[in-house]
Structure formats: C-alpha cells, structure tokens
Amino acid sequence: MNRREALSSVALLLGGTxxxxxxxxxxxxxxxxxxxxxxxxFSADDISFLDEVGxxxxxxxxxxxxxxxxxxxxxxxxxxxxxxxxxDQQIFVDGMGKLNDASIKMNGKSFLESSPADxxxxxxxxxxxxxxxxxxxxPTDPNHYFRMIKELTIWGYFTxxxxxxxxxxxVAVPGRYDGCVPYTKGxxxxxx
Amino acid sequence: MADNVxxxxxxxxxxxxxxxxxELCEKGLKTIMLERGRNIEHVRDYVNANxxxxxxxxxxxxxxxxISDYPxxxxxYPLSESNLDxxxxxxxxxxxxxxxxxxxxxxHVGGRSLMWGRQSYRWGDHDFEANAKDGHGVDWPVRYxxxxxxxxxxxxxxxxSGNRDGLDILPDGQFMPPMEMTCVExxxxxxxxxxxxxxxxxxxGRTANITQPLPGRTNCQxxxxxxxxxxxxxxxxxxxxxxxxxxxxxxxxxxxWGIVTKILYDKDKKKAIxxxxxxxxxxxxxxxxxxxxxxNASTLNSAWILMNSATDIWPDGLGSSSGELxxxxxxxHLGVGAHSTVEGFEDKYYFGRRAxxxxxxxxxxxxxxxxxxxxxxxxxxxxxxxxxxxxxEEMAIGIELKEALxxxxxxxxxxxxxxxxLPYHENKVTLDKTRQDKWGMNILAMDIEYKDNExxxxxxxxxxxxxxxxxAGFKDVKGYDGDGTLGRGIHEMGSARMGRDPKTSxxxxxxxxxxxxxxxxxxxxxxxxxxxxxxSLTYMAFTARAVDHAVSELKKGNI
Numbered sequence: 001m002n003r004r005e006a007l008s009s010v011a012l013l014l015g016g017t018x019x020x021x022x023x024x025x026x027x028x029x030x031x032x033x034x035x036x037x038x039x040x041x042f043s044a045d046d047i048s049f050l051d052e053v054g055x056x057x058x059x060x061x062x063x064x065x066x067x068x069x070x071x072x073x074x075x076x077x078x079x080x081x082x083x084x085x086x087x088d089q090q091i092f093v094d095g096m097g098k099l100n101d102a103s104i105k106m107n108g109k110s111f112l113e114s115s116p117a118d119x120x121x122x123x124x125x126x127x128x129x130x131x132x133x134x135x136x137x138x139p140t141d142p143n144h145y146f147r148m149i150k151e152l153t154i155w156g157y158f159t160x161x162x163x164x165x166x167x168x169x170x171v172a173v174p175g176r177y178d179g180c181v182p183y184t185k186g187x188x189x190x191x192x
Numbered sequence: 193m194a195d196n197v198x199x200x201x202x203x204x205x206x207x208x209x210x211x212x213x214x215e216l217c218e219k220g221l222k223t224i225m226l227e228r229g230r231n232i233e234h235v236r237d238y239v240n241a242n243x244x245x246x247x248x249x250x251x252x253x254x255x256x257x258x259i260s261d262y263p264x265x266x267x268x269y270p271l272s273e274s275n276l277d278x279x280x281x282x283x284x285x286x287x288x289x290x291x292x293x294x295x296x297x298x299x300h301v302g303g304r305s306l307m308w309g310r311q312s313y314r315w316g317d318h319d320f321e322a323n324a325k326d327g328h329g330v331d332w333p334v335r336y337x338x339x340x341x342x343x344x345x346x347x348x349x350x351x352x353s354g355n356r357d358g359l360d361i362l363p364d365g366q367f368m369p370p371m372e373m374t375c376v377e378x379x380x381x382x383x384x385x386x387x388x389x390x391x392x393x394x395x396x397g398r399t400a401n402i403t404q405p406l407p408g409r410t411n412c413q414x415x416x417x418x419x420x421x422x423x424x425x426x427x428x429x430x431x432x433x434x435x436x437x438x439x440x441x442x443x444x445x446x447x448x449w450g451i452v453t454k455i456l457y458d459k460d461k462k463k464a465i466x467x468x469x470x471x472x473x474x475x476x477x478x479x480x481x482x483x484x485x486x487x488n489a490s491t492l493n494s495a496w497i498l499m500n501s502a503t504d505i506w507p508d509g510l511g512s513s514s515g516e517l518x519x520x521x522x523x524x525h526l527g528v529g530a531h532s533t534v535e536g537f538e539d540k541y542y543f544g545r546r547a548x549x550x551x552x553x554x555x556x557x558x559x560x561x562x563x564x565x566x567x568x569x570x571x572x573x574x575x576x577x578x579x580x581x582x583x584x585e586e587m588a589i590g591i592e593l594k595e596a597l598x599x600x601x602x603x604x605x606x607x608x609x610x611x612x613x614l615p616y617h618e619n620k621v622t623l624d625k626t627r628q629d630k631w632g633m634n635i636l637a638m639d640i641e642y643k644d645n646e647x648x649x650x651x652x653x654x655x656x657x658x659x660x661x662x663x664a665g666f667k668d669v670k671g672y673d674g675d676g677t678l679g680r681g682i683h684e685m686g687s688a689r690m691g692r693d694p695k696t697s698x699x700x701x702x703x704x705x706x707x708x709x710x711x712x713x714x715x716x717x718x719x720x721x722x723x724x725x726x727x728s729l730t731y732m733a734f735t736a737r738a739v740d741h742a743v744s745e746l747k748k749g750n751i
Contacts, residue, residue: 061594120589154597160245174414174543174544175413175414177542180378182540182541183538189600192244192416
C-alpha cells in the first residue's frame with residue numbers, strides 16, 4: 001500500500017475526509033498519480049519526474065548544466081531496467097511513488113508542483129532518512145530508494161558528456177603526464 | 193612449398209606467441225601463427241578506443257544480461273561494456289571447477305597482450321634459486337646470468353619504462369625514462385626510506401608503456417584506455433609490436449580461427465611433424481606441417497593441447513611421461529592489502545592519466561628476514577586524489593553537493609599485494625571427458641587452490657601494507673583480505689615445468705619437450721616457480737632465447 005492508498009483508506013475509515021486531504025489529493029495532476037506505475041518501462045512522466053529529482057540533487061550552476069540537461073531520467077531508466085537486480089528494480093519503481101507521496105505529506109504538493117525550495121527541503125529530508133537507514137542496515141537488508149536515486153544521479157551526471165566536460169575538467173588526449181603540479185583552490189577535478 | 197608446409201608453426205598469438213613468431217621470422221623461417229579466435233587488426237578493430245563513459249548506454253556498467261552470459265568473467269573487473277568482446281565467451285568455452293578457479297581468457301589475435309596489465313619486472317637470482325633452496329618444486333635449470341641478456345633483448349624491443357633503482361632484489365633493465373610519481377607517492381617513498389633504511393623500497397612501476405617513440409609507435413599519451421587497444425601503439429601488444437615486425441620479414445602467415453586440436457607426433461622420428469587444426473567457424477579439419485613447433489596457447493590451454501596429443505603413445509598426452517604435465521599450476525594470490533587517506537597536499541595535483549603506479553618489491557624472507565612461511569610478495573599501489581566518487585555522505589543536496597563533487601577531494605594511498613604461490617604437484621588440470629565445448633572438444637577440469645603457506649603469507653600482506661601506510665603518517669588505514677581465489681591474478685603458470693631431469697619435468701632448459709625436442713613451450717607453462725613479480729616479461733625473454741636455440745639446433749640438424 002502506498003501513501004496515496006493509505007490516505008484514501010484513512011479517509012474511508014473516518015467516514016469522511018481528512019482536513020486538508022482534498023487539497024493534498026487534488027493537488028496531484030493526473031500525471032503525478034501515475035508516477036512509478038508503468039513498471040520497468042518508465043513512462044514519459046516518470047522520466048521527466050526523475051529529470052526534476054535529479055536536477056534538484058545536481059542543479060544547473062553558472063558554469064555547468066544540471067542533471068536534467070544530462071538526461072538523467074533516461075539514464076536512470078536504462079540502468080534500472082538493464083543493470084539492477086529484480087529486487088532493486090522493485091524498490092526503485094516503488095520509490096518513485098514514495099518520493100511523490102513524501103512530497104505531498106511534507107509540502108502539500110506533488111514533487112513536480114512543488115517550488116524549487118520545497119523540492120530541495122524534501123530531498124534533504126529524504127537524504128537524511130536514507131543515510132540513517134543505510135548506516136544501520138545489514139548487507140542483506142533492502143536498499144533505500146533515495147540512495148539509489150542519488151547514486152544514479154551523481155554517477156550518471158559526472159560520467160555524462162555535459163557533466164564530465166563542464167562540471168569537471170576533461171582532456172581526451174593528455175599527451176603527457178605531470179605527477180605533481182600546483183593546484184589552486186576551486187579548480188575542477190579531472191573527469192577521468 | 194605446399195601451402196600447408198612451413199618451417200615453423202606457432203600455436204597462439206598472445207605475448208609469447210607473438211614473440212616466437214617475430215624471432216622465427218626474423219631468423220628467416222617461414223612461419224605460420226595459429227590463433228583459435230578471430231582477428232583483431234591494430235587500430236582498425238579497436239572499436240571503443242576513443243569512447244568515453246557517456247558513449248556506452250550503461251556508462252560501462254555490466255547489465256544483468258552480461259552477468260548471466262558471463263558466469264566466470266563477472267567474478268572480477270574484466271566484465272565491462274567497453275571491451276567485452278576481447279574476452280572469451282564463457283558459455284562457448286566452459287571448464288569444470290573441481291575447486292573454484294577464475295579463468296579469464298582472450299581468444300583472438302593478440303590474446304591477452306591486448307588487455308594485460310603491462311607491469312614488467314625481471315626475476316633475480318633470488319627467484320631462480322628459490323626452489324633449490326627450500327626444496328619445493330624442481331630446481332630451475334637456468335639462473336639470472338643466463339637469461340639477463342635475453343631480458344635486455346626483449347626490453348629494448350618491447351619498450352619498458354622504468355627507473356634504474358639499483359636494487360639487488362629487482363634487477364634493473366633497459367629502460368625508457370620512468371613515468372613521474374605524484375607528490376604523495378614521492379612522500380611515501382622518502383618516508384619508507386627513512387623508516388626502513390633500505391630494507392623496503394617503493395619505486396615507480398616498470399611498465400610496457402613507452403615514454404619515447406619506437407618505430408611505428410607513438411609514446412604513451414596518458415589516456416589510461418590501454419585495455420581497449422591503443423591506436424597510438426603506446427603499449428606493447430602483439431598488434432602494436434611483434435606482429436608488424438614479423439609481417440615485415442615477409443615470412444609470416446597469420447591463421448585466425450585455427451583451433452589446434454592436437455600436435456601430430458611421429459613415433460619413429462620421435463619428433464612432432466605438424467598440427468591438426470579445426471576451423472573455429474566451419475569446424476573443418478586442416479593439417480599444417482613444420483620442422484619446429486612453438487606452443488604458446490597460454491598455460492592451461494597449452495597443457496590441454498598436449499593432453500590431446502600423441503595419446504596412442506602416452507595415454508596422458510605428449511610431454512606426460514614425467515607425470516608432471518598439467519600439474520604444479522600456480523598463479524599470484526592477491527586481493528589483500530590496505531588503503532589510507534592522506535592529509536595535506538591540498539595545493540598539489542597532477543596532469544594526465546597514468547596507467548601505472550608504485551611498486552614495492554619483495555622484502556620478506558630476503559637477507560636475514562625469516563617468516564613462518566616461504567617465499568614473498570610485492571605490492572602494486574599508488575597515491576592519487578579523489579574525484580566525484582568521493583564519499584558524498586556528509587554532503588546533502590543541491591549546489592553544495594555539486595560544487596563539492598566538482599573539485600578534487602583528499603588524497604588516498606593504497607597498496608595491493610601479489611603473493612608467490614608454491615608449485616604444488618596436486619594443483620592440477622585434467623581433461624574432463626564428460627563435458628565438451630562448442631567445438632566438441634573435451635574441456636579442462638581445474639583442481640587448484642592456495643594452501644597454508646599462502647594463507648600465512650596473506651597475514652603479512654595485509655599487516656605490512658597497513659604498517660607501511662601508518663609509518664608514512666597516513667590516516668584511516670584500513671587493511672583488507674578479500675577474495676584470493678587463484679586464477680584472478682591472471683598469471684597462470686607451471687603446467688609444463690622446465691627442469692634438469694626428464695623424470696621430474698616436462699621441458700628442458702631451452703623449453704623443449706623432453707619427449708619431442710622440436711616442440712618448444714614458452715608461455716607460462718614452463719615456469720618452475722612463480723616468484724611474486726608479474727611474469728610476462730620473463731615469458732618474452734625465455735621465448736626469444738628458445739627461438740635462438742631452436743634455429744641453431746635446426747641448422748646443426750639436431751632437431
């Protein structure tokens with residue numbers, strides 16, 4: 001049972017509506033309700049949802065684009081579909097819905113409808129949650145969905161062409177090796 | 193000359209096969225080099241050589257399909273999107289594991305010379321005398337002085353970069369200028385010098401990446417993409433080095449898709465007369481004839497070919513009369529060492545991607561040092577700065593995270609051990625006649641493991657790495673002792689050892705099979721012990737020496 005279903009059933013149990021729940025639920029667009037429901041063949045809505053989540057984790061800055069421009073949603077889809085084990089796939093797919101539900105719970109709005117500041121506040125909270133969970137979990141316990149999303153965003157972005165060449169420094173053919181050169185604070189790291 | 197008659201046949205086209213072909217051709221012998229797999233042409237067929245992570249759909253991460261298709265390759269780093277087709281297809285070429293053994297193979301022209309680690313070290317007298325001193329295995333019939341000129345010979349052609357460090361334990365060679373160390377590595381070297389007063393050393397790795405151009409080859413461009421094939425010819429491979437040299441003579445014929453099913457032996461002449469070959473694409477059978485045969489199919493596959501040969505005379509195959517064929521299998525045991533983080537040096541970095549690191553030569557059981565195990569180990573390691581993969585635990589979300597990951601993190605320094613394994617007679621490969629490969633051939637069964645001596649050595653391998661990193665003042669020193677399964681060193685050795693006595697060895701001191709002196713086995717099969725240094729340079733040197741002997745004996749009419 002996901003958060004949406006829980007809200008509905010609580011409402012039913014109480015024989016009416018929960019205060020504010022109309023706003024919670026009506027706040028969701030039709031597309032939001034379907035996030036994570038397409039299984040492993042992510043829908044276009046899933047992809048743009050993940051693009052926005054990724055872009056909140058790694059946003060555009062003055063000198064480099066954000067994760068959305070690196071097509072992070074498509075990348076997450078490809079990796080989850082082809083490289084994840086079935087249990088991890090399930091966690092990830094369910095996690096998309098969970099993230100959206102957490103947004104409604106915290107900010108009263110779906111993730112896509114939330115302001116950039118609310119999106120960030122939410123993800124900071126989810127990141128705390130996954131850190132606490134991951135630090136005490138046994139190796140055989142399931143992974144946390146937000147850790148997956150964060151890891152895929154970081155890895156996918158910094159190994160993407162815009163990430164590697166703009167957020168980092170990239171030289172295709174260095175041609176020489178200097179083992180010890182001065183480094184000035186703020187200079188970017190090498191991409192590979 | 194009929195088109196299936198040559199002066200020499202070379203079975204295998206990897207590091208040692210390529211060398212055999214080059215030396216034979218340059219001495220004027222019409223030579224055919226047989227390779228069981230497909231051709232890979234230099235530069236043209238390095239299809240991924242200029243790709244970056246973003247050019248691969250999964251940014252170089254294995255898919256579940258790849259993991260399911262490659263049950264052996266998946267056990268370690270080789271399974272990746274970038275050079276998957278350089279590795280043998282596990283499902284086509286299975287093997288039986290009586291005990292787990294990780295076998296990573298390259299079935300194509302160039303073999304593993306395309307994907308090798310390129311670290312290139314000479315053995316010293318210490319190594320060649322080891323068996324005689326402690327009685328394990330049989331005494332090497334060769335000492336350093338005899339092989340040293342051949343190390344010179346192969347180093348000059350292959351191009352080995354390194355520093356002349358003047359260490360007794362690790363003889364210097366004919367080096368091109370060394371690669372530079374990072375500032376943290378330089379610091380580690382000097383701390384080690386202060387602490388150990390010359391009893392332990394760290395040196396820049398000696399590697400078959402060239403730092404000066406050679407004919408037809410550009411010096412290393414520091415892209416660190418060696419395992420994809422180098423369009424610059426920046427490292428030694430069959431394709432970049434020995435194959436073009438052999439072709440230049442006009443004496444070489446290359447035959448891809450030529451799976452040698454047996455060596456043909458004439459019991460009256462007591463010599464081999466040729467080989468039977470199955471075409472890997474059509475399964476048709478061909479025969480080739482020659483006066484001499486070099487067997488360089490890689491350690492376990494060379495044993496496999498011999499086990500399938502002359503079985504009407506020796507049921508266990510050509511070279512089995514001593515009872516040692518397929519026995520005494522060795523590898524280097526690894527997967528043990530230590531990591532650390534390094535404080536300071538925040539104002540230092542490097543330029544370029546150096547496909548090389550530091551090397552710590554063996555120091556245990558050397559001189560007056562005596563341990564509760566025999567032989568020793570070395571370390572490969574290095575000091576570098578973390579990039580975006582640095583642990584983002586303390587960083588949250590958003591611009592702060594992105595900016596923190598976009599700049600270099602702290603420095604790290606690590607050491608990973610490579611331990612010598614003893615030549616145990618019971619570590620063996622045999623034919624499993626109940627199972628066949630894609631071509632209908634019986635497959636190998638592996639019965640190989642490391643034992644108490646190696647287990648005791650691993651305690652030191654971990655402990656000493658931690659100690660040296662701590663002595664250097666590095667922080668968060670963490671030792672590890674992971675999976676040391678044999679095979680994953682990818683240094684298989686010993687299946688047809690050389691020795692002084694035909695009763696206890698398969699080959700004589702010139703790599704000739706005692707029972708068929710015109711057959712020379714010069715891949716890792718001949719190794720009578722394993723030392724702890726990377727072995728390929730030694731295969732090169734013994735191959736060149738064996739060819740010299742073979743041609744001289746041929747001219748004298750002795751073979």
